[in-house]
Amino acid sequence: MKYSICIIDDDMLYKLLLKKTISNLPVSVDVMCFSNGKEAFDAFSAIDIDASELPDVILLDINMPIMDGWEFMDSVIELLPKLPKTISIYIASSSIANQDIEKAKLHKEISGYLAKPIDSETLYMILKLAKKQQHKELITISAYQRN
Numbered sequence: 001m002k003y004s005i006c007i008i009d010d011d012m013l014y015k016l017l018l019k020k021t022i023s024n025l026p027v028s029v030d031v032m033c034f035s036n037g038k039e040a041f042d043a044f045s046a047i048d049i050d051a052s053e054l055p056d057v058i059l060l061d062i063n064m065p066i067m068d069g070w071e072f073m074d075s076v077i078e079l080l081p082k083l084p085k086t087i088s089i090y091i092a093s094s095s096i097a098n099q100d101i102e103k104a105k106l107h108k109e110i111s112g113y114l115a116k117p118i119d120s121e122t123l124y125m126i127l128k129l130a131k132k133q134q135h136k137e138l139i140t141i142s143a144y145q146r147n
Contacts, residue, residue, distance in 0.1 A: 001027065001131065002027075002028050002029075002030065003027055003028065003029045003030070003056055003057075003127045003130075003131065004029065004030040004031075004032070004054070004055040004056050004057075005022065005029055005030070005031055005032075005055050005056065005057045005058075005059065005123075005127065006031075006032045006033070006034070006040065006055035006057070006058045006059070006087075007019075007031065007032070007033045007034070007059050007092075008033075008034045008035075008036070008037060008039075008040045008058060008059065008060045008061060008064070008069070008072065009033075009035070009059070009060075009061040009064065009092070010035045010036060010061065010063075010064040010065060011061070014116065014117075015033050017117065018059070018117075018118065019031055019033075021117075021118070021119070021120050021123060022120075022123060024120055025120055025123060025124050025127075026124070027124070027127070029127065030055075032055060035064070035065075036064045036065055036066040036067050036068075037060075037064060037066070037067030037068060037069060037071055037072025037075070038066045038067035038072075039066075040058075040072060041067065041072055041075050041076055041079075044076065044079060044083065045079055049083075049084075050084060051083075051084040051085040054083060054084070054085045054087060055087060056085075056087065056088065056127060056130040056131060057087070057088045057089075057090065057126055057127055057130045058087055058088070058089045058090065059090055059092040059114070059118070060072060060073070060089055060090065060091055060092060061091075061092060061093060062091060062093045062095060062100060063093075063095075069091060069093075070103065073089075073107055073109065073110070076109075077107075077109060080109055086130075086133060087130075088111040088126065088129065088130040088133065089109055089110050089111055090110070090111055090112045090113070090114050090126060091104045091110060091112070091113045091114065092114045092116055092118060093113070093114075093115065093116060094115070094116045096115055100113070101113050111126070111129075111130075112126070114126075
């Protein structure tokens, strides 16, 4: 099974380290990276995007130039239901501020809040959970269409 992950973060060193961690996982993972929320939003809102081009998981930094993580969430909320694939979004931040954690809880579209650095076990777990959730939704849709 092939997995895919999107890193939205302006820290080049962090992205390099995270890619190295991902490359050591026991599964094949495609990685896409964006330096801010606007780049990612523009890519995901392309009219002709299909499910294979979308990630299973987004790791979203909060503090970025141009469009930060919260602005990305505000923009992408309306887009998510229109996408041909469910994406699990995790805030990935070096901040452990309660206000950020509480704000993340207010977004039902956010699957969790992860403190940087993210270890390989956590990455593997969230990738497996995302695929499991997508599979469950496909089964539900198939069952609904038969009735």
